[in-house]
Amino acid sequence: MAVPKELSSAKRFGPRYGRTLRNKLSKVESQHKGKKKCPFCTWQKLKRLAAGIWQCDKCDKKFAAKAYSPKVQR
Numbered sequence: 001m002a003v004p005k006e007l008s009s010a011k012r013f014g015p016r017y018g019r020t021l022r023n024k025l026s027k028v029e030s031q032h033k034g035k036k037k038c039p040f041c042t043w044q045k046l047k048r049l050a051a052g053i054w055q056c057d058k059c060d061k062k063f064a065a066k067a068y069s070p071k072v073q074r
């Protein structure tokens with residue numbers, strides 16, 4: 001059975017909790033992984049150090065943003 005790629009992180013829950021909830025979870029979790037675009041130098045070098053703490057490998061800037069995405073609220 002083929003599982004859509006974006007669902008793979010929620011695969012561990014199997015059929016439990018319902019599809020909608022697992023969709024939401026995998027969406028959030030897929031944002032944890034992988035590099036994000038830095039708002040300062042626009043390189044894809046941003047990593048999440050902890051919930052709400054992001055650091056850029058390129059310009060070495062560390063900043064606080066939302067827990068699951070580097071979008072800074074203005």
Ligand SMILES: [Zn+2]
Pocket residue numbers: 038039040041042043045056057058059060061
């Ligand atoms: Zn940067």
